Amino acid sequence: MSDAAVSGDRRLRVDLDVDLVDDSGCPIVTEATEAAGVAVNAVGEECVVDVTTPDGDVRRGTGEVSEDCLCHAFSRLGYAPHFRRVEDGTILVTAYVDDRDAVRRLVEELREVVDRVRLVRLAVVEGPDATEQVTFDLSALTPKQRRGLELAVVRGYFDDDRDVRLSDLADELGISKSALSQRLRTAQAKLVTDVFDGVEG
Known part of the structure; x- marks a missing residue:
């Protein structure tokens, strides 16, 4: 997005x-x-x-x-x-x-x-009736996944013009780069699955 x-x-x-x-x-x-x-x-x-x-x-x-x-x-x-x-x-x-x-x-x-x-939920709302188009419910994530994803969003890791590296985020969390990469992948997979389940439901 x-x-x-x-x-x-x-x-x-x-x-x-x-x-x-x-x-x-x-x-x-x-x-x-x-x-x-x-x-x-x-x-x-x-x-x-x-x-x-x-x-x-x-x-x-x-x-x-x-x-x-x-x-x-x-x-x-x-x-x-x-x-x-x-x-x-x-x-x-x-x-x-x-x-x-x-x-x-x-x-x-x-x-x-x-x-x-803590970031719990992020949604895009559109139009005069504020209809939600895309919703990300973070409650399904573990505390470690949520913390990693929240830090990545806040520091601009997912931005197109990002100037933060994964290793910087891992250092801030006190974990290895590979551990953070795994947490982010798992968290993103959960969120995407949740979004598409909601669309189908």
């Missing part, structure tokens, strides 16, 4: 699992470790969050807005976060971005302010 393919009415939907730092004080996670929905209203220096628990209760929490806030990381790049749920303190957040480079910048920006961020 080239960046040129994501243009006009086409955008990328990116789903990320985000773990905040323990002392962040973010009301998204301080109100409940499990949430079926999250509504955030950050105005000025105060953030008000309504968290809907899985049993339907709505809990309101407040927090102080700072440069290290999760919402600020999105707004600095001009993207609106859509908080979908919270499970065991991990936030699933969706954003709609312009291209793969935007995904890379967003992940790097988030890593500056959160404890951990």
Whole structure:
């Protein structure tokens, strides 16, 4: 999928699992470790969050807005976060971005302010009804496969004009070049199989 393919009415939907730092004080996670929905209203220096628990209760929490806030990381790049749920303190957040480079910048920006961020799903959406054309569900991958694939995407390994080598990525992960190559091949095969299974189904 080239960046040129994501243009006009086409955008990328990116789903990320985000773990905040323990002392962040973010009301998204301080109100409940499990949430079926999250509504955030950050105005000025105060953030008000309504968290809907899985049993339907709505809990309101407040927090102080700072440069290290999760919402600020999105707004600095001009993207609106859509908080979908919270499970065991991990936030699933969706954003709609312009291209793969935007995904890379967003992940790097988030890593500056959160404890951990993982790419869960990437989809191309098209048209006024935002119909998903191609979806990559990363949940079928092992943690090692996901980490390897995520690093390769973020560092631009799959870009046409890439300037990163497989050996550089392997060094960053602390594994051999051949081990990383195998992980990437296996991960890509799983994703392609999943996409075509979805098309046939």
